[in-house]
Amino acid sequence: MKNRFFPLCVLLAASCGVPHGSPPPSSASAPGRPPSSLRVRWLGGPTTTLERGGLRVLTDPMLGSRADNAFVLPKHPSSGAVNAPIARYTLAPPLDVGTLSAVLISHTHNDHVDAEAKRSLPKSLPVVVAAAGGDALRAAGFVDVRPLDWGEKLTLRYGAVQLEIVAVPAHHAHDAQLDHDLGRGNGYILTWKDAAGSLRAYWTGDAVLSDESRDLATRYGRIDVLLPHLGAVGSDGGLGLRTMNAEETMTLTARIAPRLVIPIHHTTFGHYREPIVALEQRVAEAGEQKRFRFLAEGETWDVE
Template identity: 30%
Template sequence: MQATVTFIGNATTVLRLGEFTLLTDPAFGPAGSRVYLGYGAWTRRLADPALPALDLAQVDAVLLSHLHGDHFDRAARRRLAHSLPIITTPQAQRRLRRRHFEAVHGLPTWECHEWTRDRQRLRVTAVPGRHGPGPVDALLPDVMGSVVELEQDGQRELTVYITGDTLYDTNLAEIPRRFGEIDAMLIHLGGTRLLGLLLTMDDRQGTDLTHLIRPRLTVPVHFDDYRVMKSPLSDFLARARQQGLTGVQPIARGDTLDLRSP
């Protein structure tokens, strides 16, 4: 049974899990393109996405952690069929339906959506996320993490946690308590800063979360595509080594990684 991730760029990945294919946080704009972050703030893309590694005809659904320009940009809106299912937050669901996307499912925290195909079932559960510190979070788009569970004949085959653009919070320990062992975690890093405020995990928060979740495999994404990202991947990798974290596996744009790798 296949269980792979292909890294397209930023938070955009393709998850091939058994009979299912999911696309996460689609942002297809080239290097040099600008995206709007709200409140008059823009940022420019620094690296091209690996679009040749993406076959939209194979995608069953989109997992959208939140509706920000670096996670669902104009290029993606133009390319994606409006009938393609999108799993996202209730807030993003309302906005996307106004843009005539027809199959958007907004999941409140801890609620799930699932598909069944032959002997397999894929379940996506929305888990907590916090995009900003303290009251600043209320000014930003609602964000969700996702836990994706693949089952065959009623038996769990794989559990993947996608953090979304959350900051570290000890309450995220509820995730392994509810779901048990996490086989793989796609962790959104980058240390995004606007007006001096940290809005996504930097190297310190990223290693703290990895200790908290203890996945078998940790795959960092969302770390250097846009100018607002201030914490390089190398800092996270160095801190993870210093702290003895195992199973941390970086992935280059366009490459594919087996999520069952130790």
Template identity: 30%
Template sequence: MQLELIRNATLKVIYGGHVLLIDPYFAPRHSLPSFTGRSPNPMTELPRPIDDILEGVELVIVSHLHTDHFDSVAKERVPKSLPILCQPGNEENIREAGFTDVTPLTESTVWQGLTITPRQGSHGVGPVAEKMGSVIGFTLEAAGEPTVYWAGDTVLYPPVVETIRQVSPDIIVTHSCGARWDGDLIVMDAEQTLEVSRMAPQATIVATHMEALDHATVTRHDLRQAADAAGLDPSRLLIPADGETLHLGR
């Protein structure tokens, strides 16, 4: 498989011979309000033009409707006829934006030979999770490809642990910027990311969703330092830059 980190959670993935776009966030740098007063968002520009990013895309997956996962620019620029898989409950909102092929991911779904299965996530724990709203992750499986677990906007909590145990994925994509809302952790931080690596010794961890938003608390450098201090083999934790493409196998 080939995984390109565009920015934040946005990925362009070639998997099983098909091109997938995950959580498109296309807003220009500093075009959206700050979350904390530190900087307007997003804090970085897209690494390449939107038309280039969209070239060849066959399927879009939208995990939830926060603006840093499916923004107004994406709603304008993503072709309305492209099939979209989304979190149950978000389908009407996406259809209202003019998309004509929208399917809620309620159960394991086979699309063009790819098996896509929704997985539980929690955008924080306790009251902050209610403020953030529901989210999903998913797993990807296909003949001849590594099994991928895209955890999404979640902290490390029991259902994530159970997914790792049940699926034994080859690749785990984490959101590892340690973002906080009202002081509460709402995605994984460095320690939780390292804990994922410890509980899945067979897996390569790909840490994303970093350095794009002003409520993040963990940088790529911070995460690498923590991994080095913990003695983690650098080949087991990949921290791509925006625009970087990874070639991944079992």
């Protein structure tokens, strides 16, 4: 279908670009939905859509469907095998890319931006990415690439809704050399503001527990929604974790005390090592079931 863009203002330093079009069909006026809610839809792996008041962003687009060779990693995080094919176990939920306002990318590894995303996403969409990933996305044809380094921010606007995006550290490993070698990726503090108030989310990106992530609530204010990357990638490899496991997720939750946790980055792909049931068990043991929402791929949850 022909893509239609929103009247979206993207402010970075003194620059402003304005795409055009109309809001998505599942806007804040949907029946039975509070107008100030944040709609979270998990599409598998690190991929979500986050939408409030007609401003809809897509995170870490992995849009290819089920396959034994969904993508290739230069080196398998568990076995160390070179040029390792990684399976996608599940069908990709449908996504109308014409309803998107922008794309947020934590880093440009092959398990966070796939070939189908590079093929199918409109090349004029604003794309926010870790500073090191800008050139790769421009080479893929995207023309409105907005690199952010840690501590930098920009604002998206749609009508009366604005979304402030702050890039925060996402340490990819506890091992210092591996963390360096894997590159400097981002997590993001995302704050939606409109006449009804504000709502803040922390999307961790591919991050292990660190001092910076523990202190984010103190620095940026109350976190309403935590979107942690799980899967314990690399936990059975020689250099250890590359994303959080259940234990680290529970520790982070205790430290920043979000109102709601929606775990992502689990189940979908073959290099994920810890099943989500490990976190479900820890949540039950801690009596924290009301704080956590475990979504199926394609499922949505409205955060008020």
